[in-house]
Amino acid sequence: MMKxxxxxxxxxxxxxxxxxxxxxxxxxxxSIHLLSDDPATEIDLRAWARMTGNQIEVKGPNEFLVTKxxxx
Amino acid sequence: xxxxxxxxxxxxPLSPKAxxxxxxxxxxxxxxxxxxxxxxxKARILQEGALASLAQxxxxxxxxxxxxxxxxxxxxxxxxxxxxxxxxxxxxxxxRKEVFAIARGHQSSAEVGVDSSGxxxxxxxxxxxxxxxxxxLQAANGETGVIQDIEALIAQSGDLRIAADFSSAxxxxxxxSRWDSAFFDARSWQGPQxxxxxxxxxxxxxxxxxPHLGNTRTPQSVSLPLTIAAAVALEEWRASDQVESVxxxxxxxxxxxxxxxxxxxxxIAGKLEDSLPHITSFSFLYVQGExxxxxxxxxxxxxxxxxxxxxxxLQPSHVLAAMGVLTHGNIRVTLHHGCTSxxxxxxxxxxxxxxxxxxx
Numbered sequence: 001m002m003k004x005x006x007x008x009x010x011x012x013x014x015x016x017x018x019x020x021x022x023x024x025x026x027x028x029x030x031s032i033h034l035l036s037d038d039p040a041t042e043i044d045l046r047a048w049a050r051m052t053g054n055q056i057e058v059k060g061p062n063e064f065l066v067t068k069x070x071x072x
Numbered sequence: 073x074x075x076x077x078x079x080x081x082x083x084x085p086l087s088p089k090a091x092x093x094x095x096x097x098x099x100x101x102x103x104x105x106x107x108x109x110x111x112x113x114k115a116r117i118l119q120e121g122a123l124a125s126l127a128q129x130x131x132x133x134x135x136x137x138x139x140x141x142x143x144x145x146x147x148x149x150x151x152x153x154x155x156x157x158x159x160x161x162x163x164x165x166x167x168r169k170e171v172f173a174i175a176r177g178h179q180s181s182a183e184v185g186v187d188s189s190g191x192x193x194x195x196x197x198x199x200x201x202x203x204x205x206x207x208x209l210q211a212a213n214g215e216t217g218v219i220q221d222i223e224a225l226i227a228q229s230g231d232l233r234i235a236a237d238f239s240s241a242x243x244x245x246x247x248x249s250r251w252d253s254a255f256f257d258a259r260s261w262q263g264p265q266x267x268x269x270x271x272x273x274x275x276x277x278x279x280x281x282x283p284h285l286g287n288t289r290t291p292q293s294v295s296l297p298l299t300i301a302a303a304v305a306l307e308e309w310r311a312s313d314q315v316e317s318v319x320x321x322x323x324x325x326x327x328x329x330x331x332x333x334x335x336x337x338x339x340i341a342g343k344l345e346d347s348l349p350h351i352t353s354f355s356f357l358y359v360q361g362e363x364x365x366x367x368x369x370x371x372x373x374x375x376x377x378x379x380x381x382x383x384x385x386l387q388p389s390h391v392l393a394a395m396g397v398l399t400h401g402n403i404r405v406t407l408h409h410g411c412t413s414x415x416x417x418x419x420x421x422x423x424x425x426x427x428x429x430x431x432x
Contacts, residue, residue, distance in 0.1 A: 012379070012388065013400035017358050040388040040399050047398035051337050051357060 003032045008062065012040035016048055019066055023054065026068050034064040077372040078415045082214070084262050084408045086301060093304035094264070097297035105296065119296055122303040129306045130256060131247050132271040141294035143239065143257045143268030147171055149290060150255040150270055151208050151235040152281030160205035162232060164192045165394035166218075168239070171208050172390075180205070190218035190342045190395050194228045201230025206252075214240035215378050215391040215404060217351030218342035222248045233277065239268075243310060244317060244348055252276040261313075262408060263305035264298045312409060320407045321349035323416050327405065328352055330420045335427050339398040341391075350407040353378065354423075355392065359401030359430045367426035368403070373419050376404040401427075 005022055007015035015036040022032055034045075045064055049056045057065040079085075086094065101118040103111035127134040140146050147170040155161055161181040163171050175181035184196035190213060197207065207229045212219045219241065226234055226248050233252040238245065242260030251273060258267035272278045272289065280289050324344055332338050337357035344352075356364065361379025368375055378389030379402040388399035405419065 013358065013360055016400065020358050040393075043388060043393045043396070043399055046396060047339060047355075048357060050396070051339065051398070 003030070005032050005034045005066075007034060007036040007038070007041075010036065010038060012038045012044060014038075015041050016044050019045070019048065020052075023052075023066065023068050028068050028070055030068055032066040032068075033059075034066055035062055036064065037062045078374070078419055080373060080375045080405045080407065080419060082376055082404070082406050083259060083265065084406075086264060087262065087305060087308055089308050090263065090301045090305040094297050094301035097300040101296040101300060106292070115296055118300060122296075122300045125303040125307060126269060126299075129303075129310050130243065130269065130271065132254070133274060136271045136274055138270045138272065138290040139294045139299050140268035140270055140290055141266060141298075143259075143266065144170055146239065146255040146257070146268035146270050147208075147237065148174060149281065150237070150253040151206055153272065153278040153289075154233045154235055154252050154276070155206045155281075156204075158204075160200060160203045161208065162197065162200045162203070162205060162229075163208040164210065166190060166192075166213050166216075166391045167208055167210055168214070168237065169390075171237075174208075186394050188396050189346060190216055190391075191346070192220055192225055194221075194225055197225055198228040198230070200232060201228065203230075203232065205232055206235050207232040208235050208237065210237045210240070211245040212238075212241035212348050213342075213391060214351070215389060216341040216353045216395070217347035217349075219245055219346055219348060226250050240351075241348065243306070243313070253278060258298075258302035258305065261306045261309035263302040263309075267294070267298050267302040269302075309409070316409045317349045320409075320411065323407055323411060323413060324349055324352055326413065327407075327416050327420060330417075331423055334420075334424055341395055341397045352405045353392070353397070354403050354405070355379075355398035356401035356403075356427050356431075357398060359427055361400060361402050363430055364401060364403055364426055367429065368419075368422055371422040371426065373422050376406070378402045378404060 007018055015038055045056045054069045055067040059065050101115045103115040105116040105119045124134050127137050151174050161175050161178050163175055165183050165185050185193050211222055236251045236254040238254055239257040254271040256269040258264055328340055339355040341353040361377040365377050378392055379400050392399045
């Protein structure tokens with residue numbers, strides 16, 4: 001079952017901090033379904049993916065799929 | 073009260089020589105240079121000397137420059153004077169907010185993107201080469217320090233007139249071979265706040281974009297003492313900047329290398345070799361920019377930030393966003409003339425401690 005992470009209403013950088021915390025609790029290949037309406041989330045999530053080697057996909061307005069690519 | 077030992081903000085205090093010139097000018101240049109009185113004649117001589125000095129040091133003709141008491145308006149004068157209502161304004165995604173505001177108020181405008189190192193995409197500029205209009209062209213970015221290849225971009229711009237923005241680059245980037253207007257801010261050479269210098273190239277198709285009476289190009293209401301202080305600061309700056317630029321670039325390299333080697337998940341905007349020697353923008357993953365500023369302030373270091381949590385409108389920096397750089401946990405470090413290696417080393421330690429604390 002996919003992990004849901006509801007960060008609606010949270011301001012930057014809290015959604016990214018939450019993703020960074022939750023990604024440790026899933027295995028490589030698994031994903032997190034993230035909800036976030038902070039204007040910086042998409043930009044910072046892309047930068048986060050580049051810096052940490054994980055993957056993200058924009059699923060819709062305020063909706064993202066974060067996939068763990070590597071083993072800790 | 074926290075004692076600030078290291079000023080790494082964009083602003084800096086006036087040098088003793090510029091302060092002295094300012095004080096003298098308040099005594100000698102208080103009159104309106106446009107009047108007939110003896111005191112006005114004295115002010116006129118001081119004004120002419122300041123304008124000649126500024127023009128010479130900026131590489132333009134004296135008759136080409138206008139002094140503005142509100143630098144933020146300089147972008148409007150520079151661009152708006154060249155742009156006709158039916159024409160297109162071309163600007164970049166890393167331009168200043170003032171330029172975005174002008175674009176929003178104009179009926180035809182086009183934003184061109186930048187790559188991940190902050191360089192404007194020349195092929196996007198080239199698409200407008202046959203258009204009638206103005207290219208707003210930033211010589212260097214004030215947030216990241218990234219310098220544009222302005223000669224190459226101008227070569228690709230075809231018929232567009234060039235409104236060059238030197239407000240951050242100052243004299244550290246030479247004027248291009250073709251320009252129509254160029255705008256400078258005295259703060260870029262550690263001069264006083266509140267002095268903008270607009271150069272309008274002789275023969276340029278420029279007209280005053282604001283309602284006006286008479287034939288003056290700008291309001292002429294600027295403070296003469298501040299203008300003189302700006303001219304003195306620029307002379308002083310030019311006398312030492314060739315050596316200081318090399319030294320500050322080496323310090324910036326030290327700063328970038330040490331921070332990125334000792335703090336993981338740190339994003340640096342732009343490459344130093346393509347940037348002004350004195351500006352570095354760091355973004356630290358999982359760190360709140362406002363808290364980081366506070367921690368550094370408590371350690372005695374003042375820096376700027378482009379993070380959303382430090383912005384008035386709570387929006388992330390459009391410059392960092394356009395480059396795809398992390399926008400949170402951002403600090404901008406500006407090295408001024410005279411900054412020492414010991415100060416930079418102390419700042420590096422303070423950043424390391426603050427980031428580690430905030431991530432714990």
